[in-house]
Amino acid sequence: MARSSVPGFLISFLVLVAALLLAFTVGRYPVGLGDLFAVLAAKLTGHAPNVPPAVENVIWQVRGPRIVAAGLVGAALAVAGTAFQGLFRNPLVSPDILGASSGAALGAVLGIFISLGVFAIQAMAFAGGLVAVAAVYAVGSAVRARDPVLVLVLAGVVIGALLGAGVGLIKYLADPYNQLPAMTFWLLGSLAAIGPSDLIPLFGPVAIGTLVLFALRWRMNVMSLPDEEARALGVPTGPLRIAIVAAATLVTSASVATAGIIGWVGLVVPHIARTLVGPDFGRLIPAAALIGGGFLLLIDTLARTAAAVEIPLGILTALVGTPFFIWLLTSVAKSWSTE
Amino acid sequence: MTLSGRDLTIGYGDRVVGTQLDISLKSGEVLALLGPNGGGKTTLLKTLLGLLPPKGGEIELGGRPLASFTSRERARRIAYVPQSHTATFAFTVETVVLMGRTAHGSLFSRPTAADRAIAARMLERLGIAHLADRPSTEISGGERQLTLLARALAQEPQFIVLDEPTASLDFGNQGRVMHEIRALGRSGHGVLFTTHDPNHAMRAADRAFLLRQGMRIADGEIRSVLTRMQLEELYGTKLTVFQDRDSGESAFLPG
Numbered sequence: 001m002a003r004s005s006v007p008g009f010l011i012s013f014l015v016l017v018a019a020l021l022l023a024f025t026v027g028r029y030p031v032g033l034g035d036l037f038a039v040l041a042a043k044l045t046g047h048a049p050n051v052p053p054a055v056e057n058v059i060w061q062v063r064g065p066r067i068v069a070a071g072l073v074g075a076a077l078a079v080a081g082t083a084f085q086g087l088f089r090n091p092l093v094s095p096d097i098l099g100a101s102s103g104a105a106l107g108a109v110l111g112i113f114i115s116l117g118v119f120a121i122q123a124m125a126f127a128g129g130l131v132a133v134a135a136v137y138a139v140g141s142a143v144r145a146r147d148p149v150l151v152l153v154l155a156g157v158v159i160g161a162l163l164g165a166g167v168g169l170i171k172y173l174a175d176p177y178n179q180l181p182a183m184t185f186w187l188l189g190s191l192a193a194i195g196p197s198d199l200i201p202l203f204g205p206v207a208i209g210t211l212v213l214f215a216l217r218w219r220m221n222v223m224s225l226p227d228e229e230a231r232a233l234g235v236p237t238g239p240l241r242i243a244i245v246a247a248a249t250l251v252t253s254a255s256v257a258t259a260g261i262i263g264w265v266g267l268v269v270p271h272i273a274r275t276l277v278g279p280d281f282g283r284l285i286p287a288a289a290l291i292g293g294g295f296l297l298l299i300d301t302l303a304r305t306a307a308a309v310e311i312p313l314g315i316l317t318a319l320v321g322t323p324f325f326i327w328l329l330t331s332v333a334k335s336w337s338t339e
Numbered sequence: 340m341t342l343s344g345r346d347l348t349i350g351y352g353d354r355v356v357g358t359q360l361d362i363s364l365k366s367g368e369v370l371a372l373l374g375p376n377g378g379g380k381t382t383l384l385k386t387l388l389g390l391l392p393p394k395g396g397e398i399e400l401g402g403r404p405l406a407s408f409t410s411r412e413r414a415r416r417i418a419y420v421p422q423s424h425t426a427t428f429a430f431t432v433e434t435v436v437l438m439g440r441t442a443h444g445s446l447f448s449r450p451t452a453a454d455r456a457i458a459a460r461m462l463e464r465l466g467i468a469h470l471a472d473r474p475s476t477e478i479s480g481g482e483r484q485l486t487l488l489a490r491a492l493a494q495e496p497q498f499i500v501l502d503e504p505t506a507s508l509d510f511g512n513q514g515r516v517m518h519e520i521r522a523l524g525r526s527g528h529g530v531l532f533t534t535h536d537p538n539h540a541m542r543a544a545d546r547a548f549l550l551r552q553g554m555r556i557a558d559g560e561i562r563s564v565l566t567r568m569q570l571e572e573l574y575g576t577k578l579t580v581f582q583d584r585d586s587g588e589s590a591f592l593p594g
Contacts, residue, residue: 089427144352218449222438224428228390229421233494234414234442279428282449 005283008276012287016071016294023067023301029058061196069194069202070300071293073255074265076206078292080248080255081266082273082284083213086224087244088149095252095266098156098245102163103132104256109170109183118193121186122201122257129253135159137245148227148241188312189262191300202258209251210289216244217281224279262313264321265296271328340366340401342387342417342498342529348395349379349386349553355394356382357553364531366497369524371540371561372533374550375574380533381502383550387531388500389413400498414442418491420501423484423508429474432486436461439493454493461489465519481512488519499523501532505539517543537565537591549573565591 025031035051039059042049049056080095088097096102107128111121136159140152167187174180213220222235223244230237252266272295273288296313299320303311343363350356357379364370364387372380385391387398389405398405400416408416418439426435439461440454450458462468465485470478475486484504491499504520505513520543523530534540540547540561547564549556551573557564567580570591579592 086428091427215447218441218444219446221430221434222441225426225438226421226424228385229419231390231410232388232414232417232419232421233438233490234411236410274428279430280434 005277005287008273008278008287009283009290011276012273012290012294016290016297019294019297019301020067020071023070023297024059024063026301026305027058027063028305029054031055031058031063065196065199066191066194066300067297068199069191069258070297072199072202072206073191073259073262074269074292074294074296074299075289076210076251076255076292077262077266077296078269078273078288079210079213079285080252082270082281082288083220083244083248084266085270086220086281087241087248088153089224089226091271092267093153094263095248096160096261096263097153098136098249099132099160099163100129100249100252101256101261102160102167103135104129104253105187105261106132106163106166106170108186108257108260109167109174112179112182112186113170113174115179122198125257126201126205126253129256130249132159132163133245133249133253137242148238185312186260187314189260189314189317190303190310190312191259192304192310194258198258202254205250205254209247209249209254210285212243212247213251214285216240216247217285220244220281221279259313262296262317264317264325265292268321268325268328269295271325275328340497340529342398342400342405342531344383344387344393344396344398346396347383347386347393347398349382349391350394351382351391355553357550358395360396360550360553360555362387362548362555362558364498364529366529367524367527368546369520369530369532369544370546370548371544372531372548372550373535373537373540373573374556378550379553380550384500384502384531384533388417388419390419411442414494414496416496417498417500418494418496420484420487420491420499420504422502422506423480423487425483426475429476431471432467432473432475432478432482433458433462433471435475435486436489436493439490442494457495458489458493461492464492465489479512481508481515484508484512484516485519488516496528498529498531501530503533503535505534505536513539520544537570541565541589541591562589565589567591 024036025033035055036059038051039049039056077095084093084095084097085091104125107124108121111124136155139155143151145151171180171183174183219235219240222230222233223237223240227237269292270288273284273291277283277287299313299316303313303316341363345361347360348355348358360383374380386393436458437450437454440450440457462471465488467482467485470482475483504516508516517539520530520532544561546559547561548558549564549569556573557569567578570578576593581590
């Protein structure tokens with residue numbers, strides 16, 4: 001093991017803690033740090049806190065669920081991006097490479113178009129993501145080629161484009177006064193409507209997918225070698241690729257169904273994590289989860305406090321992510337080769 | 340133990356690259372595979388490694404069909420040293436060598452202390468222990484080749500198959516790799532390697548297998564196979580042979 005990964009983890013952890021404190025305290029109804037700790041302590045000891053009930057309500061009912069959701073979605077997108085970048089041996093890959101986001105987008109937009117309820121729309125988005133990736137995988141497997149990974153990426157591009165056309169068609173047909181704004185808002189990503197009941201359908205898939213990926217962390221190191229090399233090292237790459245894609249897709253689809261499409265997190269955060277703790281997936285996956293959670297939490301706090309109206313998350317992540325990524329490309333390209 | 344292919348038809352997809360190939364490799368033997376580009380060397384290598392199913396014929400490892408081995412069982416018996424390349428991610432040299440231990444663990448396991456000890460021993464054996472903590476993307480081509488060799492040794496295989504192990508190495512590193520290949524044979528490994536240089540085959544191998552356009556031209560003891568006539572026929576070029584008066588060893592110059 002090269003340099004120690006302890007400082008990297010410490011930084012990731014501190015960023016997350018800072019993001020948490022910030023997210024709980026700032027907002028239209030400011031909450032002091034003292035009040036926050038009083039409420040938390042009261043919850044632990046079972047006493048009634050010595051703060052106004054409104055403060056307690058803001059912390060547990062309004063900000064709490066949204067903060068948990070932001071942390072989970074950020075962590076999920078970062079972990080999925082980490083997995084896909086390793087699997088495709090390409091540091092420019094993001095979780096939507098196999099069409100999970102475009103599939104979810106089509107599902108959600110369709111749900112809005114036929115006027116379904118919120119939960120049905122989320123279910124449609126979740127299913128859309130899974131079906132899209134399954135279709136990409138089926139197409140990729142049907143093609144017999146020397147490089148199965150490349151075929152998979154190309155199938156993802158093609159099917160993603162088709163799904164994008166479907167989204168475009170539905171937006172074109174949609175009612176421009178009621179449905180179209182809802183679709184646009186959803187496609188840009190937001191956590192504004194999150195309540196406590198949204199957390200279970202998000203937490204379950206994210207936890208399962210992340211645990212599967214973490215359990216396979218050593219095999220994922222080997223899977224980042226060329227396919228034939230990994231097989232010569234005794235790794236059954238075919239079945240493992242399915243397992244990794246399925247786990248990462250589960251995680252991505254659950255996030256997209258809850259928060260809409262939020263780009264950049266799954267692309268940028270794995271790079272930051274790799275710079276901090278190195279390329280070994282055993283350390284990379286937890287670090288990416290911590291940083292991804294902290295990052296999206298900061299972005300979401302910005303989204304609800306920076307302006308009088310909510311700023312869509314996808315716009316903020318692009319605003320922050322683009323310059324950051326350009327900086328990464330020019331200065332810290334050391335963590336992966338530029339061959 | 341023997342790794343052998345009988346009456347093999349090899350190729351990718353619908354393309355047949357070679358036919359009627361009989362090849363065998365015994366423990367402790369070093370076999371060089373020579374032939375012009377596009378003659379099927381790499382395809383034959385990958386078929387014998389079990390990475391590419393043969394389109395005809397049988398491959399046996401220790402008397403058992405190679406196809407009946409799981410990928411883990413196979414990786415504990417045959418190791419592959421691919422042509423050296425730069426990895427996508429900057430794993431340390433130690434991590435790269437530890438990847439050779441993968442087939443000795445279960446699906447969810449990580450390398451154990453025993454695995455680390457074996458990796459350390461292989462790094463020591465190849466004289467690159469000082470590189471253990473270096474990113475594998477920041478070492479020289481020769482060091483990278485030795486790292487891949489250490490990874491193959493960490494698999495604790497009976498057979499080691501190397502694809503052009505001396506390609507793109509400088510003169511000194513070519514010598515080091517040749518030396519290591521000879522040492523592998525002496526330590527009881529069956530070694531198969533491809534090369535473009537008959538001199539390297541002469542230096543390191545006991546036997547040579549000549550392959551042209553998917554057909555076997557010759558297979559036998561190195562000195563009886565690597566003659567001026569055979570090599571001129573194999574590569575379709577004139578060559579000059581030099582012989583050292585004292586040792587009797589020969590060297591070839593093309594053109």
